[in-house]
Amino acid sequence: MSKLMGILFQLFQSLLVIAFAPLWLGWINQCRAWLLNAKGAGVFQPYRQLRKLFSKDAVLAENASPVFRTAPYVIFGSMWLAAAMVPIFVPDLPYAPAADVIALTGVFAVARVFLALAAMDVGTAFGGLGARREMFVGFLAEPALLMVFFAASLISQSTSLSTIVKTLAHPPFVFHPSLAFAAAAFLMVFLAENARLPVDNPRTHLELTMIHEAMVLEYSARHLALIEWASSIKLFTYTALGIALFFPYGIALTWKGLPIAFLALVLKFFLAGVFLAVFETLCAKMRLFRVPEFMGMAFLLAVLSMFTHVLLGS
Amino acid sequence: MDLAGFTAMLQTISKAPKAAYGVFEVSKLRPACSILQSAGGRLIALWGSDERESLDAPCPFALHLAFALGPTLGLVWIAIPLEAPEYPSIHDIFPAASRMQRAAFDLSGLSAINSPDARKWLRHGAWPQEAFPLQKRFSGSFPIEADDYPFVTVEGDGVSEIPVGPVHAGTIEPGHFRFSVVGEKVLRLEERLGYTHKGIEKRFESLGMMDGARLAGRISGDSTVAYAWAYAMAIERATGTTPPQRALWLRALWLERERAMNHLGDLGAIANDAGFAFGLAQFSRLKEDLLRENFAMSGHRYLMDAVVPGGVAGDPGDRLVHVVDEAQRFEAELDELKAIYDDHAGLQDRFRGAGRLSPSLAARLGVVGLAARASGKAMDLRADFPSSPYDQLDLKIATAAEGDVAARVAVRFAEIQESLRLWRIIAQRIPSGSVLEPIPPDPPPALGVGWVEGWRGEVLIALALGNHGALARVHAHDPSWQNWPALEHAVLDNIVPDFPLINKSFNLSYSGHDL
Numbered sequence: 169m170s171k172l173m174g175i176l177f178q179l180f181q182s183l184l185v186i187a188f189a190p191l192w193l194g195w196i197n198q199c200r201a202w203l204l205n206a207k208g209a210g211v212f213q214p215y216r217q218l219r220k221l222f223s224k225d226a227v228l229a230e231n232a233s234p235v236f237r238t239a240p241y242v243i244f245g246s247m248w249l250a251a252a253m254v255p256i257f258v259p260d261l262p263y264a265p266a267a268d269v270i271a272l273t274g275v276f277a278v279a280r281v282f283l284a285l286a287a288m289d290v291g292t293a294f295g296g297l298g299a300r301r302e303m304f305v306g307f308l309a310e311p312a313l314l315m316v317f318f319a320a321s322l323i324s325q326s327t328s329l330s331t332i333v334k335t336l337a338h339p340p341f342v343f344h345p346s347l348a349f350a351a352a353a354f355l356m357v358f359l360a361e362n363a364r365l366p367v368d369n370p371r372t373h374l375e376l377t378m379i380h381e382a383m384v385l386e387y388s389a390r391h392l393a394l395i396e397w398a399s400s401i402k403l404f405t406y407t408a409l410g411i412a413l414f415f416p417y418g419i420a421l422t423w424k425g426l427p428i429a430f431l432a433l434v435l436k437f438f439l440a441g442v443f444l445a446v447f448e449t450l451c452a453k454m455r456l457f458r459v460p461e462f463m464g465m466a467f468l469l470a471v472l473s474m475f476t477h478v479l480l481g482s
Numbered sequence: 483m484d485l486a487g488f489t490a491m492l493q494t495i496s497k498a499p500k501a502a503y504g505v506f507e508v509s510k511l512r513p514a515c516s517i518l519q520s521a522g523g524r525l526i527a528l529w530g531s532d533e534r535e536s537l538d539a540p541c542p543f544a545l546h547l548a549f550a551l552g553p554t555l556g557l558v559w560i561a562i563p564l565e566a567p568e569y570p571s572i573h574d575i576f577p578a579a580s581r582m583q584r585a586a587f588d589l590s591g592l593s594a595i596n597s598p599d600a601r602k603w604l605r606h607g608a609w610p611q612e613a614f615p616l617q618k619r620f621s622g623s624f625p626i627e628a629d630d631y632p633f634v635t636v637e638g639d640g641v642s643e644i645p646v647g648p649v650h651a652g653t654i655e656p657g658h659f660r661f662s663v664v665g666e667k668v669l670r671l672e673e674r675l676g677y678t679h680k681g682i683e684k685r686f687e688s689l690g691m692m693d694g695a696r697l698a699g700r701i702s703g704d705s706t707v708a709y710a711w712a713y714a715m716a717i718e719r720a721t722g723t724t725p726p727q728r729a730l731w732l733r734a735l736w737l738e739r740e741r742a743m744n745h746l747g748d749l750g751a752i753a754n755d756a757g758f759a760f761g762l763a764q765f766s767r768l769k770e771d772l773l774r775e776n777f778a779m780s781g782h783r784y785l786m787d788a789v790v791p792g793g794v795a796g797d798p799g800d801r802l803v804h805v806v807d808e809a810q811r812f813e814a815e816l817d818e819l820k821a822i823y824d825d826h827a828g829l830q831d832r833f834r835g836a837g838r839l840s841p842s843l844a845a846r847l848g849v850v851g852l853a854a855r856a857s858g859k860a861m862d863l864r865a866d867f868p869s870s871p872y873d874q875l876d877l878k879i880a881t882a883a884e885g886d887v888a889a890r891v892a893v894r895f896a897e898i899q900e901s902l903r904l905w906r907i908i909a910q911r912i913p914s915g916s917v918l919e920p921i922p923p924d925p926p927p928a929l930g931v932g933w934v935e936g937w938r939g940e941v942l943i944a945l946a947l948g949n950h951g952a953l954a955r956v957h958a959h960d961p962s963w964q965n966w967p968a969l970e971h972a973v974l975d976n977i978v979p980d981f982p983l984i985n986k987s988f989n990l991s992y993s994g995h996d997l
Contacts, residue, residue, distance in 0.1 A: 204763035293644040297978070366828060369757045373652030374982040376644075377755075385651070452828035453757025455836075456666060456979045 171262070173423075178261045182252040189251075189404035190214035190397065192437055199445030214400060221393035229290040229386060239286035240387065240394035246279040247401040254408045257429045258420045259330035259337075267329040269317035272409075273310060276361070279398070280306050287383035294375055298382025301456065305367060305379060308463035309360045312353055315470030319350040320413050322477045329412065337416035345480055349473035351414045356466035358410060360459070362403045364444070366451040367459055377453070411436050483510065488517050492556060496719060500867075501931060505540045505559045508569050514558065515547075515575045523551035524848050525572075526933075527942050527959035528582040530590030532617040534564075536946070536954055537927060543567050545592055546957065548931070548942055553867065555933055557944065562592055571597035578848040578964045589616040589683070601631060604676040604996060615684050616955075636662035636670050644978065648677045655992035659981075666977040671970045678996040686945075686956035691717055691791060691921060694953050698943060699786050701958050702994030707733070707740040708936025709958065709994075710789035712943040715869070717791040717921060720930030720947045725919050729793030731871045731912040735805070736785050736794070738901040738908070741937040742812070743772050743784075745894040745901075748989050752891060753823065755983045756832040764819055768812065775808055793918035805909040809902040816902075820895050833888035837972040837984030840885055849968045851939015851961045853988055856893045857885035863935035874911075875904055885972075887987040897937075925951050938991065939965065960994030 194211035201208025228237065253267040253275070284302055287295035321327045323344060324335035336344075360367040363380035372378060375385065384395050411433070412419070418432025419425075454462065492502035506514055518525075526548040533539035541561030549556045560569060571594035573580040583594040584603035591614035594600070602611070607628035609615060615622075635643070641664055648656035658674035682701055686694055698713035699706040711733050718725060746769040753761025773783040779798035780788045788795050823829060839849065844857035854861055862879045864872045880896030882889035925947060932943045939961025948954035969988050973981055 200759075204759055205767065206763065293642075293646075296642075297644065365757050371759070372757070373650075374755060375651040376646060376981050377979040377983075378651075381651075449760055451757065452753070452826060452832060454828060455832060456977055458831070 174260075174262045177258065178252065178263050181257060181261070182248065185251040185256070185404060185408075186248055186397070186401055189400040190218060192404050192407070192441060193400040195438070195441040196444050199442050200449060203445055203449045214396075218393050218397055221388075221396070222390050224389040226389035226391055231290060232386075233289050235282075236286050236289040236386075237391070239282045239289075240391040240398070242282045243279045244394045244398040244401075246275050246282075247398040247405065250275045250279075251401050251405045251408070253329065254405055255330050255333050255412055255419065256408045256433055257426060258423075259333045261330075264328070264330040269321065269327050269329055269332070270314070272329070273314055273317070276402075277306075277310065279402075283383055283395075287386075290386050292386060294378070294382045294385050297376075298379055298385075301379045302383060305360050305459055305463070308460055309357050309466070312463055312466040312470055313357045313361070315467055315474070316350045316354045316357065316413075319346055319353075319470055319473035319477060322346070322474060333412050333416045333419060334421065336413070337419050338421060344477075346473045346477035347414055349469045349476060351410075353466040353469035353473065354410055354413065356462060356469070358406050360463060360466075362406055363399070365448040366454045367462065369453050407437065407440050411440070483513050483517065485517050485521050488514055489551075492558075495557075495929070496931075500553055501555045501557065501719075503557045503559075503929065505561060508545075508560055508562055511545070511560050512570050512572060512575070515572045518549055518551060518556075519575050521551060523549050523556075525549050525576040525578055526555075526850075526940065527944070527957065527963070528572075528579050528586060529944075529957040529959075530562075530586040530592040530616070531946070531955045531957075532590060532614075532619075535618045536948065543590070543592055545569050545586065546944065548944060548959070550867075555867065555931065557929070557931060567591055568593045568595050570595055573597055573599075576848060577846065578967065581967065582963060588614070590614055591617055602629075604679050606676050606679065608679070615681060620684075631674065633660050633672055633674070634670070638664070638669075640664050641669060648674075657992050661978060661981070663978055666979065668973050668976055668978060668981070671973050671981075673966055673970060675966065675992060676996050678993045680993075680997065682958065682997045683956055686953045689953055691721075691947070691951045691953065694945075694956065695790050696787060698956075698958065699789070701997070702960060702991040703784065703786075704744055705740065705936040705938060705941060705960075705991065705994065706784055706786045707736045707789055708934045708941040709943065710787070711737060712932035712934040712941045712958075713945075713956075714789055714791040715932030715934065716930035716943045716945045717932075718930070719932070720928040720945065721791075721921050721925040721951075723792055723919055723921050725793045726916050727870065727913045728797070728915045729917040729919075730869075731908055732794045732797070732917060733789050734871050734875070735905060735908045735912075736780070736788050737934070737936070738904045739772065739776060740785060742898045742901040742905075743769055743776070744937040744989075745898045746772065748986070749819075749823075749891065749894055749898075751989075752833075752887070752983065752986050753829060755986045756829055758826070758829050761819070761823065761829075764815075768815060771808075772812075775804065790918070792921045793916070795918075797917045802909045802912065805905050809905045809909075813899065813902050816895070816898060823891070823895075830888065832980075832983060833891055834884075834886060836887040836980050837969075837976060837987060838884065838886040839968055839972040841883065843971055844885060844968065847968050847971065848964050850964045851935070852890065852893055852897070852937070853939070853965050853968060855879065855881045856889040858883040863933060863940050867933065871908070875907060877904070887983060890987040923951065927954070936961070938962065938989070941994075958994070958997065960991050962990040962992075962995040965990050966995060 194214045198208045198211050253272055284299040287299040320332050324332045363370055368379040420429035492504040495501050495503045529546050531544045533544050534542050542564040543562035545560040547558040581603055587593045588602050588605040610624050613624055644661040646659040648658045656677040660672040662670040695713055699710040701709050746765050750762040750765025777783045779801045839857050841858035860879045860881050865877045865879050880893050882892045928947050930945050934941050942959040945956040946954040973984050
């Protein structure tokens with residue numbers, strides 16, 4: 169693998185992710201619409217939404233500080249960085265040495281901190297409310313996420329994502345019982361971190377029940393567009409992460425495997441969207457104070473996964 | 483004065499359903515209310531009127547009370563003198579009176595003395611404090627000034643306020659909710675309503691009897707049949723008109739369709755507020771089917787202007803036979819959806835115990851309608867004060883004891899099923915004949931009252947006809963007046979994100995309340 173090719177491919181991959189993240193969100197929404205007997209707005213709706221927001225004039229609160237204005241760029245940047253860290257086609261890219269799962273958790277945390285700060289910046293009740301809830305969910309979800317990573321890294325003896333992926337993908341289709349628990353825990357963290365049902369309802373218009381939406385109520389135009397785009401990149405990255413950790417089969421270990429890796433990835437995302445839509449359609453949103461139980465369960469499953477690994481050695 | 487003495491001062495104005503009327507001195511107000519309260523009576527409505535220009539009026543100003551006592555609807559006029567337009571507050575006897583008293587001052591200028599809460603209620607700066615729109619000499623031109631509205635604040639460590647509305651993130655009616663919270667727990671909720679005050683009662687006074695029916699049907703759009711029927715009933719009482727039997731049966735069918743339509747919509751919306759969009763999709767589909775059939779039968783999806791004084795506007799004729807099949811299909815689908823709701827652990831977890839309104843508190847606050855039935859009180863005008871055809875339909879009142887969101891959902895399911903049963907009976911047993919009896923064009927001055935159990939609760943319309951059938955004063959009362967204060971209590975000790983769900987389970991009217 170030549171260095172130049174690697175750099176070019178790294179660049180190509182990270183552009184691909186930000187370009188296709190809204191499409192995947194559109195696909196989930198479209199599946200959900202079908203499940204609700206609705207026609208749906210089409211898979212390209214998130215792009216139309218972004219175009220609309222980018223062509224509007226931004227409205228800022230009079231007392232908005234620079235934090236409020238810069239936060240969307242920081243959040244978008246962090247998510248982009250996170251997206252570039254996750255191996256989706258090829259594990260060995262120039263970025264791979266930096267692709268450490270603990271660092272990745274940190275990058276997500278940076279975005280979270282800035283979003284919460286921006287939400288509190290203008291001083292509205294809903295911003296504070298949303299930030300408080302986001303932190304409440306976040307401080308429960310992060311340990312669970314780290315535990316999932318540790319469980320996965322026990323198998324490969326490394327916290328480097330590309331090493332984990334290479335170990336799990338080769339030889340293919342080896343069943344690791346410990347990973348079954350970790351996958352369940354990861355799904356729960358995934359739902360909480362991405363403001364999906366049953367933890368948060370991304371489609372609600374009820375300001376009092378919102379978590380993520382409450383934080384971004386004061387944003388408009390390009391700022392809101394960046395935040396929404398960043399959210400879809402986060403959703404994409406988390407899914408890619410889940411795929412990399414638990415279903416890496418098909419990922420290209422050499423350049424020749426690229427076409428298959430690409431097809432496998434499209435298929436996995438397609439199926440993941442269907443799964444997520446079905447799951448969310450069956451769910452009601454849980455009472456806010458059930459979230460600790462939910463996240464506690466995720467943490468427990470992740471710990472169980474580590475125990476299983478120690479006991480069974482696989 | 484005791485109960486016998488009190489009732490002796492009332493004269494019967496209508497036999498079925500039984501209504502009585504009486505005029506009292508202002509000094510008799512509190513004793514009369516105490517008697518009523520201890521005899522198990524309840525306050526339905528309170529409003530004021532300016533009688534200085536009416537002929538043969540017993541007083542210059544009148545405070546009106548509508549109450550239910552046993553099987554009687556009572557209408558009491560409290561004579562208020564010109565020089566001192568005030569009366570002793572009855573908020574301690576009937577808590578529901580508090581906001582009505584504030585509204586009566588804002589609109590008619592009658593002030594309640596010794597009331598702990600004398601803040602404005604329906605006035606939002608559209609007219610000054612010294613002007614009273616429902617007085618006959620109200621000029622309508624004045625400098626607009628917005629005066630302050632002091633909210634009650636809760637002091638304490640870690641207490642913060644969340645102001646919500648009147649402009650919301652979704653497309654809903656405007657109302658302001660001021661939460662005092664510790665963390666997520668609600669310590670206090672204060673409502674501020676009146677944002678949709680449109681001056682409906684004043685507008686009535688410039689309309690004739692028949693145009694008034696159209697306005698009455700637009701007081702609260704989701705209860706258009708209930709309002710139009712109450713108004714028609716009041717006009718028919720005042721003019722001595724008896725609508726044909728077929729018209730009454732058709733009115734009952736419209737009213738039951740309105741009830742089923744709203745309950746279907748609410749059941750979907752309640753689930754949606756708990757994040758279960760599937761429920762909204764399914765119930766919206768059923769509701770839409772119902773609306774389309776409404777359109778085919780009456781020419782209006784929401785049955786607006788279907789009920790007119792003297793009868794109903796049109797006869798669906800042969801279309802009525804479809805109602806039986808339609809009811810059967812709805813019943814089957816409803817059973818399926820009810821099973822899904824009942825078995826959905828996540829949904830039930832949200833519903834159970836949320837927004838609990840205990841039966842004793844509901845009784846104390848005078849809660850009415852669906853919310854009262856969900857708090858264990860079996861009250862329903864269709865059974866308790868049945869007018870034709872409900873006296874022949876043998877209505878079963880649906881109740882639940884818990885008073886939480888789950889109870890209000892359960893009562894809605896049961897009421898749709900009962901409504902569907904009534905649809906079928908009505909479609910099968912409706913008498914033939916004409917559907918409209920003309921209202922005499924020039925009736926003498928008279929009083930009329932109409933009282934109908936809408937889907938939300940009892941709707942009351944009281945009116946006074948002046949000369950040549952002009953509407954001298956019309957008062958419309960929505961059940962939301964009693965139930966909005968109950969919502970403030972129901973959310974206490976719940977968490978903030980559960981409020982929309984609790985609010986939706988009551989689904990109270992803004993427009994009907996703000997007038």
